[in-house]
Amino acid sequence: xxxxxxxxxxxxxxxxxxxxxxxxxxxxxxxxxxxxxxxxxxxxxxxxxxxxxxxxxxxxxxxxxxxxxxxxxxxxxxxxxxxxxxxxxxxxxxxxxxxxxxxxxxxxxxxxxxxx
Amino acid sequence: xxxxxxxxxxxxxxxxxxxxxxxxxxxxxxxxxxxxxxxxxxxxxxxxxxxxxxxxxxxxxxxxxxxxxxxxxxxxxxxxxxxxxxxxxxxxxxxxxxxxxxxxxxxxxxx
Numbered sequence: 101x102x103x104x105x106x107x108x109x110x111x112x113x114x115x116x117x118x119x120x121x122x123x124x125x126x127x128x129x130x131x132x133x134x135x136x137x138x139x140x141x142x143x144x145x146x147x148x149x150x151x152x153x154x155x156x157x158x159x160x161x162x163x164x165x166x167x168x169x170x171x172x173x174x175x176x177x178x179x180x181x182x183x184x185x186x187x188x189x190x191x192x193x194x195x196x197x198x199x200x201x202x203x204x205x206x207x208x209x210x211x212x213x214x215x216x
Numbered sequence: 217x218x219x220x221x222x223x224x225x226x227x228x229x230x231x232x233x234x235x236x237x238x239x240x241x242x243x244x245x246x247x248x249x250x251x252x253x254x255x256x257x258x259x260x261x262x263x264x265x266x267x268x269x270x271x272x273x274x275x276x277x278x279x280x281x282x283x284x285x286x287x288x289x290x291x292x293x294x295x296x297x298x299x300x301x302x303x304x305x306x307x308x309x310x311x312x313x314x315x316x317x318x319x320x321x322x323x324x325x326x327x
Binding site: 102104140141142143145148156190192204205206207208209210 | 220249256257258259260261264304306314315316317318319320
């Protein structure tokens with residue numbers, strides 16, 4: 101138990117569906133992250149939020165839409181996805197980096213997404 | 217783009233054997249992290265190394281950061297089935313340097 105929870109754990113959706121992934125952290129952290137983990141690629145950083153503000157969008161297609169209503173919750177809204185978007189989507193949180201120090205990230209268990 | 221190359225990609229060995237996996241790059245890192253990810257779970261941080269030549273031990277796991285801070289190794293002594301998982305190395309992160317992961321080494325320890 102890392103203090104970061106994700107729901108649902110598994111999701112199957114069609115290409116025309118709209119769904120949302122939810123992440124919640126109970127660690128009092130200020131930064132939250134979405135990652136995509138595919139079978140043949142390194143773990144890819146998608147979005148970063150610091151103090152509810154998006155500070156990084158790593159060239160993610162607009163069919164993925166993040167939302168961070170507060171420092172404890174992070175959502176990833178999905179619409180008109182493609183089969184190649186099937187992957188494990190991981191959420192992480194951290195205290196939020198100060199310059200010169202390493203900021204440890206704590207990961208949730210992930211949502212296994214399958215797009216048909 | 218700073219790439220992290222991990223080797224081997226896959227490793228399957230018998231319980232009780234020793235093993236070493238590697239993480240290499242052409243760039244210098246301010247810090248490097250090792251994670252283990254078990255099936256159905258997210259990665260869990262094992263260690264952060266910061267100083268060139270640094271060696272850290274975590275029970276049967278020994279982590280070393282290269283003198284030039286471009287590479288790192290993870291050595292496991294007397295491997296156990298519980299060591300099975302995906303071992304990821306990652307550069308950073310800090311405010312000035314976003315995190316980048318290697319593809320990982322998938323380790324399977326046979327009982």
